[in-house]
Amino acid sequence: MTEHAVAAGRAARRRRLWRRFRRRPMPMAGLVLVVGFVLLALAGPLVVGDPAAQDYLATLAPPSPAHLMGTDDLGRDAFARIAHGAQVSLQAGVLSTLLAMAVGIPIGLVAGFYRRWLDPVVMRLVDVTLAFPFLVFAVGLAAIIGPSLKGVVLALGFAQLPAVIRITRGEVLAVREMDYVAAAVADGAGDGHIILRYVLPNCASPLIVQATVAIPTAIIGESTLSFLGLGVQPPTPSWGVMLTTAQQYLSDAPWLAIWPGLMIALATLGFNLLGDGLRDVLDPRSGR
Amino acid sequence: MILRIDNLVKHYGQVRAVDGLSLEIAHGEVLGLVGESGSGKSTVGKCVLRLTDPTAGTIELAGRDITRLSRRAMRPLRRDMHMVFQDPFSSLNPRFTIEQIVGEPLLRHKVADRRGVSERVSAMLEKVGLRPEMRSRFPHELSGGQRQRVGLARALILEPKLVVADEPVSALDVSVQASVLNLITDLQRDMGFSCLFITHDLSVVEFLADRIAVMYLGKIVESGPKAEIFAAPRHPYTQALLSAAPVADPVRQRERRRIVLGADVPSPVDPPSGCRFHTRCPLAYDACRTDEPPLTDTRSNGHPAACHLITADRIPDAAAHR
Ligand SMILES: Nc1ncnc2c1ncn2[C@@H]1O[C@H](COP(=O)(O)OP(=O)(O)OP(=O)(O)O)[C@@H](O)[C@H]1O
Ligand code: SF4
Numbered sequence: 001m002t003e004h005a006v007a008a009g010r011a012a013r014r015r016r017l018w019r020r021f022r023r024r025p026m027p028m029a030g031l032v033l034v035v036g037f038v039l040l041a042l043a044g045p046l047v048v049g050d051p052a053a054q055d056y057l058a059t060l061a062p063p064s065p066a067h068l069m070g071t072d073d074l075g076r077d078a079f080a081r082i083a084h085g086a087q088v089s090l091q092a093g094v095l096s097t098l099l100a101m102a103v104g105i106p107i108g109l110v111a112g113f114y115r116r117w118l119d120p121v122v123m124r125l126v127d128v129t130l131a132f133p134f135l136v137f138a139v140g141l142a143a144i145i146g147p148s149l150k151g152v153v154l155a156l157g158f159a160q161l162p163a164v165i166r167i168t169r170g171e172v173l174a175v176r177e178m179d180y181v182a183a184a185v186a187d188g189a190g191d192g193h194i195i196l197r198y199v200l201p202n203c204a205s206p207l208i209v210q211a212t213v214a215i216p217t218a219i220i221g222e223s224t225l226s227f228l229g230l231g232v233q234p235p236t237p238s239w240g241v242m243l244t245t246a247q248q249y250l251s252d253a254p255w256l257a258i259w260p261g262l263m264i265a266l267a268t269l270g271f272n273l274l275g276d277g278l279r280d281v282l283d284p285r286s287g288r
Numbered sequence: 289m290i291l292r293i294d295n296l297v298k299h300y301g302q303v304r305a306v307d308g309l310s311l312e313i314a315h316g317e318v319l320g321l322v323g324e325s326g327s328g329k330s331t332v333g334k335c336v337l338r339l340t341d342p343t344a345g346t347i348e349l350a351g352r353d354i355t356r357l358s359r360r361a362m363r364p365l366r367r368d369m370h371m372v373f374q375d376p377f378s379s380l381n382p383r384f385t386i387e388q389i390v391g392e393p394l395l396r397h398k399v400a401d402r403r404g405v406s407e408r409v410s411a412m413l414e415k416v417g418l419r420p421e422m423r424s425r426f427p428h429e430l431s432g433g434q435r436q437r438v439g440l441a442r443a444l445i446l447e448p449k450l451v452v453a454d455e456p457v458s459a460l461d462v463s464v465q466a467s468v469l470n471l472i473t474d475l476q477r478d479m480g481f482s483c484l485f486i487t488h489d490l491s492v493v494e495f496l497a498d499r500i501a502v503m504y505l506g507k508i509v510e511s512g513p514k515a516e517i518f519a520a521p522r523h524p525y526t527q528a529l530l531s532a533a534p535v536a537d538p539v540r541q542r543e544r545r546r547i548v549l550g551a552d553v554p555s556p557v558d559p560p561s562g563c564r565f566h567t568r569c570p571l572a573y574d575a576c577r578t579d580e581p582p583l584t585d586t587r588s589n590g591h592p593a594a595c596h597l598i599t600a601d602r603i604p605d606a607a608a609h610r
């Protein structure tokens with residue numbers, strides 16, 4: 001009975017949020033772009049050809065029915081490479097963000113909740129690292145870790161960490177002042193219970209929004225690292241690697257730069273629009 | 289005595305929120321703690337429930353000193369007391385259903401299993417005038433009055449001996465204040481809990497309280513049985529508070545002389561010397577600025593009040609002076 005009532009309440013809440021979200025055109029456009037991107041990354045590699053297959057008779061060929069997006073200098077199909085590159089981008093974006101959240105949220109929760117003891121130390125470290133621009137930090141980390149997809153994920157994940165900690169901690173500081181936290185203390189609830197059942201759920205909305213901002217930043221980060229040779233290594237197709245190649249053929253084969261550039265832009269735009277929409281919908285202060 | 293507070297002090301850095309306050313509440317008694325905003329009322333409530341650590345003084349719950357108990361040692365005692373908060377919007381966890389909110393104390397103190405919780409929550413909701421179907425709702429789906437009833441249900445579900453009610457109706461629409469107040473009155477008669485009822489508005493406790501304690505800048509300036517306080521307030525501050533409160537009786541309302549207090553409430557960071565009320569008191573004289581008046585009852589029929597005039601066995605009349 002208890003679980004049933006709770007589940008019913010949660011379902012009702014989700015339906016209400018979805019109704020609110022659906023009415024807005026820009027977030028819906030963002031959702032469509034994100035879903036398209038994820039589909040491309042998951043299903044694309046299954047339908048397109050081998051991204052490494054070289055067609056020596058058609059190098060630097062413009063878009064045609066045989067090669068929808070044209071071919072590169074080695075005669076590899078650009079569309080196949082874009083689809084496989086989407087997979088790399090999605091992994092880099094999502095895994096690095098998950099890593100940052102998995103490590104950063106607990107640190108932020110504990111720092112914000114035990115403000116007196118831990119907070120000064122943690123925040124000093126966060127401030128120092130936040131003084132570096134995200135990409136500079138990521139490039140530095142990637143240079144240390146070494147070039148590979150795993151390295152990209154680790155570098156981008158750690159580069160995001162300070163921001164995640166700062167946002168979580170800021171939310172915790174606000175939430176812990178709420179009377180419902182005092183009520184839980186008055187019940188005799190322990191810190192663990194209060195942090196997990198009272199504080200964390202009430203910090204979740206801004207963190208979800210943060211994730212939708214962090215993923216596209218990490219996608220750009222992956223492209224940048226790969227473009228600089230610090231990320232995914234050549235035969236593996238990545239949008240950043242494709243840009244590096246394209247740069248040499250800008251006048252002969254401009255499409256080689258246009259496709260990955262356009263994909264990065266669309267994926268980034270999609271996540272950002274989605275994030276803006278989620279921010280509006282999840283904010284309890286906005287209309288019911 | 290269910291609650292005995294002796295010389296309680298709570299400073300937040302420079303802010304002397306509570307500065308040497310004593311009061312007692314007997315079993316089943318309702319004490320109205322009255323004072324302006326910033327006088328330290330909520331801080332007293334939070335100290336009693338050990339939601340914040342007192343700077344000095346002692347707090348006894350049912351004869352047991354709880355002032356320095358650890359959080360773990362406090363835990364079993366929390367069955368016996370709970371709090372109703374002022375703001376019905378921040379006092380309920382937005383992510384919990386009403387059943388989870390009201391049932392939480394039961395699970396915490398292992399009084400009921402999950403099935404038992406559901407039944408007890410339903411029964412409690414009915415007691416506070418809510419339909420049991422409300423169980424599956426979330427707080428934001430409820431009106432302010434309904435939320436405050438949920439807050440009451442949560443505070444009362446373990447049948448505590450002491451309830452601290454911190455301005456439980458002042459955030460509500462005037463139209464629902466009376467019904468929630470009546471509900472609290474009925475529940476108190478029914479369940480017999482003792483209550484520290486905090487309010488800035490004397491008229492709110494006129495029917496509910498047995499005794500009244502008036503607070504000014506972290507200290508009690510007058511306390512006594514409700515009837516005496518309302519009929520014959522002795523401290524000039526109480527007289528001023530009463531003259532500002534609406535009175536139900538139109539004859540009394542017309543006869544009444546309104547005492548307007550000049551100047552703002554002084555900052556608790558640097559309270560006035562001598563009698564803390566002297567910057568606003570219409571009767572203040574030299575001694576008030578230098579000497580602090582003790583809380584005494586010199587007149588045989590009187591109750592304690594802290595004013596030099598009373599110590600000198602004169603009857604202050606702030607309204608006569610303008
Ligand atoms: N956590 C805190 N940190 C610093 N100062 C505080 C804190 N809580 C309260 N104060 C200060 O202590 C004083 C008393 O506050 P308190 O909330 O107890 O007053 P109150 O009588 O309940 O007033 P109100 O009617 O506004 O609720 C005020 O000056 C307030 O600013
Ligand atoms: S002691 Fe003086 S200032 Fe204080 S209340 Fe009495 S008359 Fe007024």
Ligand SMILES: [Mg+2]
Pocket residue numbers: 329330331454
């Ligand atoms: Mg208060």
